[in-house]
Amino acid sequence: MSDKKRILITGPVFPPAGGVSIHLKRLYEFFSGSFDIDFADESRTIKPGIFNIRSFRPGPYFKMINKSDLVFIHSGSQLLRFLHILVARLFQKPVLLTFHSYPATRYGLAKKLESLFLASVNMIIAVNEIIAKRIDLPEKTIVRHAFLPPLLGKEPELPEVVLKWINNKREEGFQLVCSNASQLVMFNGEDLYGLDLCIELAHRWELQNKKLAMVFVVSSLEKNEEYYNESAAKVRSLGISDRFLLVKEPISFVSLIRQSDIVCRPTMSDGDSLTVREAIALGKPVVVSDAVERPEWSILFRSRDINDLEKVIAQTANEKLGGLNKETVSFDGYYKPYEMLFNELTGGKKYEE
Structure with missing residues (x-):
């Protein structure tokens, strides 16, 4: 049995290609050697061997969350986001949540419900400052853009x-x-x-x-x-x-x-x-x-x-644009903060920006 920590990632799994699915693909490619990573796929494209939330099979879903050491949510749907947070907290699992977008028009009951659910999340990643301000939970929100360099x-x-x-x-x-x-x-x-x-x-x-x-x-x-x-x-x-x-x-x-x-x-x-x-x-x-x-x-x-x-x-x-004439792909500063977060939230060293 593996002694690696297990992370359950929820969100759209590649393919099809999109900003979020590529982000998740690169997280998996980089960290699959040091963590056991499972997916709860939210894409409409069913992939063999990957659990899809649209299969409406609660048994495997609950089992995946129960086995995980961290639930990492990338859902675009507010309803699915609420579901993952609720079930993760019922199983007393730490939750890391990334907002890849956040509508400016969210208010009223939807906003109150979201604030209630977000209060139980361990940490939130906003992909830009605008989203962070709309979430309005500075004590648990960090800003980190979604780009991860390709392997x-x-x-x-x-x-x-x-x-x-x-x-x-x-x-x-x-x-x-x-x-x-x-x-x-x-x-x-x-x-x-x-x-x-x-x-x-x-x-x-x-x-x-x-x-x-x-x-x-x-x-x-x-x-x-x-x-x-x-x-x-x-x-x-x-x-x-x-x-x-x-x-x-x-x-x-x-x-x-x-x-x-x-x-x-x-x-x-x-x-x-x-x-x-x-x-x-x-x-x-x-x-x-x-x-x-x-x-x-x-x-x-x-x-x-x-x-x-x-x-x-x-x-x-x-024109020839100076400074943009060679590949500058680097992993420094991109993947390390995620590793530190994963280690903190699964019981390791405390994360520091």
Whole structure:
């Protein structure tokens, strides 16, 4: 029997790829040698051998929590968050909770209920200062952005069809831009991840005969498959398939970033974007909307402004940006704080920032 401490992680398990599922994947890859890690998966994609909360099997779920030394919650659903906290506390298990997002509009009964549940949590991680302020529990909240550097040796190669398309563009003298969406979402009636902006951008490049091409990855079609099909049809109708590749599978975005010249993140809203931090760590210029506060080295454009996006991408393609020309992936300062937290909450050394 293993003498390693056991951690139960709740949240969306990769695949499909998304900011939270990639975060959990990297936690597992890094810590599975020093901790026994189980998952209570909340994704709609069922994976063999991984317990999924949507199976509605309370027996295995209770058993996993009872066996754990720490319950680490990453749930996006408030209801599931409450469930995990309640059951963990019933079994007297320590709880670590990460908020990857937090709506500004939570109030009334929902806010009171959440405050009641959060009072029993051992420690809370907020991925940015705004979320920490909205939670308003400074005595037990720390701010730590969600980015964890990739283990490059574990990243899969790009699919052959994608790599071939990229290599063809390279041979034709094109610079490559990449962008992505975990899934297609409408936000206030508009495209949250900016797929529509990217298609229009590629159309303008075609009309101006610019040597720029884009790969846009949609990791999952759990939502808005019809919108994806409409977008794919628009790419064909505009005649831009030779400079805009739309991918509908969860490929390694890290591998795609490494093959690209520019990374684009045209979202209308965001948390602490994994894509942006990966691009910076991998030495790539990253053009991002100003919808939220962005990390240092981000290159901003006005959110939902296609003209400004076009201008900023063109300027970025024409410039050599000093300080962003080599990969700076490092594990120092990223994984160690989690190890210290795990050790404290499972009975080891006290965590200190």
